[in-house]
Amino acid sequence: MHELIFKIAPKALWREAEAEGVFRGAPVDEKDGFIHFSTAEQVAETARKHFAGQEELLLIAVRTAPLGERLRWEPSRGGALFPHLYAPMPLSALAWVEELPLNEDGTHRMPAGLGRAARA
Numbered sequence: 001m002h003e004l005i006f007k008i009a010p011k012a013l014w015r016e017a018e019a020e021g022v023f024r025g026a027p028v029d030e031k032d033g034f035i036h037f038s039t040a041e042q043v044a045e046t047a048r049k050h051f052a053g054q055e056e057l058l059l060i061a062v063r064t065a066p067l068g069e070r071l072r073w074e075p076s077r078g079g080a081l082f083p084h085l086y087a088p089m090p091l092s093a094l095a096w097v098e099e100l101p102l103n104e105d106g107t108h109r110m111p112a113g114l115g116r117a118a119r120a
Contacts, residue, residue, distance in 0.1 A: 005037040
């Protein structure tokens with residue numbers, strides 16, 4: 001389906017994960033019982049809907065293969081399937097991390113080639 005999925009996270013939260021060696025998710029993830037991810041096609045809308053105007057964010061690309069059966073594709077907004085991880089994310093699944101800067105209008109600037117990168 002998708003080789004990469006994406007998580008938007010505050011820099012401070014990600015630095016904690018790096019120190020611990022595992023990403024347990026944000027408070028909303030802990031509350032819901034799984035880590036919310038987006039596909040390359042969904043991540044800009046996720047940023048707009050849940051992170052509008054927020055600074056100091058990172059876009060985290062995660063390889064799906066190492067997540068195995070703990071990764072489930074479940075319907076959300078308008079029936080679209082979103083990736084949800086029902087376990088802490090091992091940092092060994094990490095593909096890359098990039099800054100997610102704000103544009104002048106308060107939206108986030110997604111990395112160039114995001115769609116291509118998700119299939120690589």
